[in-house]
Amino acid sequence: MRALGRHILAEAYDCDPAVLDDVNLVESIMVEAALAAGAEIRQVAFHKFAPQGVSGVVVISESHLTIHTWPELGYAAIDVFTCGDHVDPWDACHYIFEHLRAGRVAATETQRGILDEHDTPKLQPVALRRDAAG
């Protein structure tokens, strides 16, 4: 089985609410996490919501990191998706968990871009609505 990428979906609970609501700090953590994993940064886009919460993404040569925070719940949804062999997405995840001061984390790693069509254990085929296409 050949997969192009590794995608970690992480749920970070009991984080520091002050960190989660600081857009500059969250952006810095995500950028530093990408660098800590050895990734090459291409684009950075972050947004602060009112009254609270941050969303942002770091596009890297190897794919992306994203985060969405709910300071009022102490929760952040984190994705780290990397392609190639020289970056370990868990390195970025652990950097993020530490700097959000997460008290509890749940995460899963999924393979992306499995090119053998007979070997896609985690994904379900879906209907293509070609009839609705122009």
Add this chain to the structure above:
Amino acid sequence: MRALGRHILAEAYDCDPAVLDDVNLVESIMVEAALAAGAEIRQVAFHKFAPQGVSGVVVISESHLTIHTWPELGYAAIDVFTCGDHVDPWDACHYIFEHLRAGRVAATETQRGILDEHDTPKLQPVALRRDAAG
């Protein structure tokens, strides 16, 4: 069980390589997909790789859409993550599948931000490397 968001991970195979390698077109498809689902766009960041391939993200009020393309393989990795009840992430996905002219798609929907700690069926707890923190 209360979940904050819905996250679709989609693998689109047998897409039109010319579409997958056109950064302006891919960006337009992703933006229009967000709008088709009723999402509110906050940030857009796309990057064209040499010799081929596109990566990009649309940050929306409801979370994000991302895409990474491999024109040489006819493959794209697509994520649509939405929070709240007024946006259906499948609407965005189907728009994208159609406009990439995907021949085959596999996808899965995962819940994000499950706030009952006893009910996280798909994610595994992971160790926090607090000892490595500063």
